[in-house]
Amino acid sequence: MRERQKIKRSGSRLLVFLFMVLLGVGAWFFLGQGGESRAQDQNAAQEVTAAAQEVPEREAARGIKVLVLNYHKIDSKHHSLSVRPADFESQLKYLSDHGYHSITPQELYEGLAGTATLPENPVLITFDDGYRDNYTNAFPLLKKYGFKATIFVVTSFLDKKSQYLTWAQAREMEANGISIQSHTVTHRSMTDLSDEELRIELVESKRKAEEELGHPVDYIAYPTGTYNLHIAEMVKEAGYKAAFTIKYGNVDEASNIYALERVPVFHTANTNRDFLERINYTPIFEKFGWSKS
Numbered sequence: 576m577r578e579r580q581k582i583k584r585s586g587s588r589l590l591v592f593l594f595m596v597l598l599g600v601g602a603w604f605f606l607g608q609g610g611e612s613r614a615q616d617q618n619a620a621q622e623v624t625a626a627a628q629e630v631p632e633r634e635a636a637r638g639i640k641v642l643v644l645n646y647h648k649i650d651s652k653h654h655s656l657s658v659r660p661a662d663f664e665s666q667l668k669y670l671s672d673h674g675y676h677s678i679t680p681q682e683l684y685e686g687l688a689g690t691a692t693l694p695e696n697p698v699l700i701t702f703d704d705g706y707r708d709n710y711t712n713a714f715p716l717l718k719k720y721g722f723k724a725t726i727f728v729v730t731s732f733l734d735k736k737s738q739y740l741t742w743a744q745a746r747e748m749e750a751n752g753i754s755i756q757s758h759t760v761t762h763r764s765m766t767d768l769s770d771e772e773l774r775i776e777l778v779e780s781k782r783k784a785e786e787e788l789g790h791p792v793d794y795i796a797y798p799t800g801t802y803n804l805h806i807a808e809m810v811k812e813a814g815y816k817a818a819f820t821i822k823y824g825n826v827d828e829a830s831n832i833y834a835l836e837r838v839p840v841f842h843t844a845n846t847n848r849d850f851l852e853r854i855n856y857t858p859i860f861e862k863f864g865w866s867k868s
């Protein structure tokens with residue numbers, strides 16, 4: 576009897592402990608979003624390490640799991656949207672050393688549709704907005720490591736603003752494994768637009784990019800990540816095959832093709848450590864329902 580009580584007590588202590596770990600991980604994840612220092616959250620991170628190691632096998636058994644990375648600028652400015660070229664190179668080296676294979680949005684689409692087989696450890700490397708540094712800083716490193724990538728461009732900015740790409744640079748990159756896709760005409764948040772404005776953003780950016788690049792542009796990333804079901808429906812009507820959000824997580828068979836998850840990479844106090852945590856803990860966050868809606 577006393578033995579059973581002891582078991583009961585240690586059982587409830589274990590439950591309390593697990594609850595505390597959960598709380599810790601939750602705080603670590605949400606506080607981490609802004610790229611602030613997360614020193615006090617390190618303990619929680621260490622506590623989930625053991626669990627993290629078990630997850631990938633179960634994920635793999637379920638089928639497709641694609642890591643979609645989301646970058647913006649690759650430069651040395653201390654801006655949260657900027658990842659330093661040296662850090663970007665370390666991240667590419669990590670992916671290369673760990674057997675990741677880069678894919679295009681079309682390959683992801685076909686993999687999800689079951690019409691093609693994805694390589695092992697697929698990664699889709701994406702950049703939003705179409706900054707000039709994607710050409711000057713990221714492109715040479717992507718070539719060095721033999722990685723494909725995708726840039727979602729704001730079509731009215733190209734050839735117009737010096738900090739953004741030119742269409743000639745976009746074409747040169749496309750000839751070397753970089754896919755150029757749409758990030759709308761003006762980058763206004765879609766939830767602020769009327770249906771008519773929304774239609775123009777979707778259709779006109781697609782038309783302009785197709786005219787400049789000479790091939791179908793079938794993929795889009797939502798500016799600022801904002802979308803809803805109505806917007807997703809309009810994206811489909813405009814002829815896009817898939818759309819990317821900034822909803823945190825890996826893409827798998829349960830993903831909504833018009834609301835695909837990505838893992839954002841920012842400049843932080845320790846960019847590369849945070850990069851590893853983000854790509855390796857994604858399955859944990861998903862498991863606890865923090866990233867899939």
Ligand SMILES: [Zn+2]
Nearest residue numbers: 703704798799
């Ligand atoms: Zn953007």
